[in-house]
Amino acid sequence: MSPFRLQKTMQSQSATSTAKPVDIGKLYLQSNDSVIKPENLKFFRETRKDLPADELRARFQQDGYVLVKGLLPRETVLSVRKQYFELFSGTGLCKAGYEADGIFGGGKLDDFPTLDMVGRDPNYSRKKNSKLRSAYSKLLVDTSHDLPDYQAMCRHPDLVRFIERLTGWREPLLLKRTQMRPDVPGAEATGVHFDKLHFRGGDPSFITGWIPIGDIQLPGGGLIYLEDSLSLARDIEDRWQRAAVAMGLSDEERINGNNASMMDVPFCAKDMAEFGEKHSRKWLVGNFEAGDILLHDAFMVHASATNKDPTGRIRLSTDIRYCNPDKQIDERWMKMLRLPESWFDGVESEVKPGGQEGNDMETGE
Numbered sequence: 376m377s378p379f380r381l382q383k384t385m386q387s388q389s390a391t392s393t394a395k396p397v398d399i400g401k402l403y404l405q406s407n408d409s410v411i412k413p414e415n416l417k418f419f420r421e422t423r424k425d426l427p428a429d430e431l432r433a434r435f436q437q438d439g440y441v442l443v444k445g446l447l448p449r450e451t452v453l454s455v456r457k458q459y460f461e462l463f464s465g466t467g468l469c470k471a472g473y474e475a476d477g478i479f480g481g482g483k484l485d486d487f488p489t490l491d492m493v494g495r496d497p498n499y500s501r502k503k504n505s506k507l508r509s510a511y512s513k514l515l516v517d518t519s520h521d522l523p524d525y526q527a528m529c530r531h532p533d534l535v536r537f538i539e540r541l542t543g544w545r546e547p548l549l550l551k552r553t554q555m556r557p558d559v560p561g562a563e564a565t566g567v568h569f570d571k572l573h574f575r576g577g578d579p580s581f582i583t584g585w586i587p588i589g590d591i592q593l594p595g596g597g598l599i600y601l602e603d604s605l606s607l608a609r610d611i612e613d614r615w616q617r618a619a620v621a622m623g624l625s626d627e628e629r630i631n632g633n634n635a636s637m638m639d640v641p642f643c644a645k646d647m648a649e650f651g652e653k654h655s656r657k658w659l660v661g662n663f664e665a666g667d668i669l670l671h672d673a674f675m676v677h678a679s680a681t682n683k684d685p686t687g688r689i690r691l692s693t694d695i696r697y698c699n700p701d702k703q704i705d706e707r708w709m710k711m712l713r714l715p716e717s718w719f720d721g722v723e724s725e726v727k728p729g730g731q732e733g734n735d736m737e738t739g740e
């Protein structure tokens with residue numbers, strides 16, 4: 376029997392959380408080929424949304440992140456999840472009839488590339504010469520990010536007010552480049568990195584918000600942080616920037632998130648378990664419920680765990696960035712994520728460019 380065959384009633388979206396405590400003392404968390412030992416895992420520290428601003432700021436500065444429970448209305452987030460998967464109906468992403476829950480249809484992983492896979496090679500789907508894959512890429516990269524309820528969720532007043540309280544900025548600015556990621560079970564997980572790599576053209580004060588769109592229970596994938604990693608990442612970035620100067624890279628090359636100064640390892644490391652052990656730091660993990668949000672500093676080292684949800688739940692999330700409007704913005708991120716125009720040469724007429732701004736497909740994790 377397919378591991379994704381479940382009683383529909385068990386999976387219906389619930390108004391209350393479905394999250395259950397997990398014993399991480401026995402969990403061997405996997406991220407691609409790397410396995411983190413249970414003794415190297417630790418739970419996130421949770422933050423109440425009404426924590427006084429000075430405590431909130433002190434915590435963010437010290438930990439490099441805050442996990443805020445129940446900041447967004449649960450129904451708002453669940454309704455985005457439903458709309459997202461309904462958009463993909465006909466692609467096989469979800470098992471027919473399970474769009475509200477987002478249960479994987481169980482097809483070939485190749486047919487459901489991640490955003491980063493398409494980012495590395497926007498022609499991924501075209502090369503494979505499959506209409507289904509082309510349509511999937513178009514929905515994944517272009518159409519889904521236009522969903523009005525999704526856009527509204529990213530600008531939800533409770534979220535904006537929270538960012539204001541956390542930072543003290545007058546009107547935090549949401550970068551237009553936002554990324555939704557539907558990770559089906561077994562999909563490639565996100566490698567070890569910190570976000571400044573991808574936002575090198577702007578001030579480092581920006582804050583990333585990672586929003587689970589639906590409940591994500593361990594081991595269903597999701598974001599993980601390397602504990603106490605801010606100074607580590609700043610040192611790595613300083614080293615890379617000094618190497619870039621020594622190599623005579625142009626400004627344009629220098630702000631590329633994967634330039635020649637970084638040698639052959641994009642991001643910080645290929646093996647996250649090894650990276651954590653080498654730096655004697657634990658990986659922070661947790662269960663997420665719809666409505667929670669993780670906010671992190673530009674130098675917080677993070678990655679994602681492979682989705683191994685036994686019920687076939689797709690791990691859907693978005694990562695968005697808020698900036699101080701009085702500081703320098705990385706203008707490359709003031710465009711919506713779009714497939715490049717060239718991708719559409721010779722593509723069937725029902726699949727056409729999003730039309731609007733932006734066609735720069737380098738993704739930022």
Ligand SMILES: O=C(O)CCC(=O)C(=O)O
Nearest residue numbers: 565583585679692694740
């Ligand atoms: O969701 C992911 O896998 C990666 C997200 C990420 O890197 C981020 O939120 O900065």
Ligand SMILES: [Fe+2]
Nearest residue numbers: 569570739740
């Ligand atoms: Fe990231």
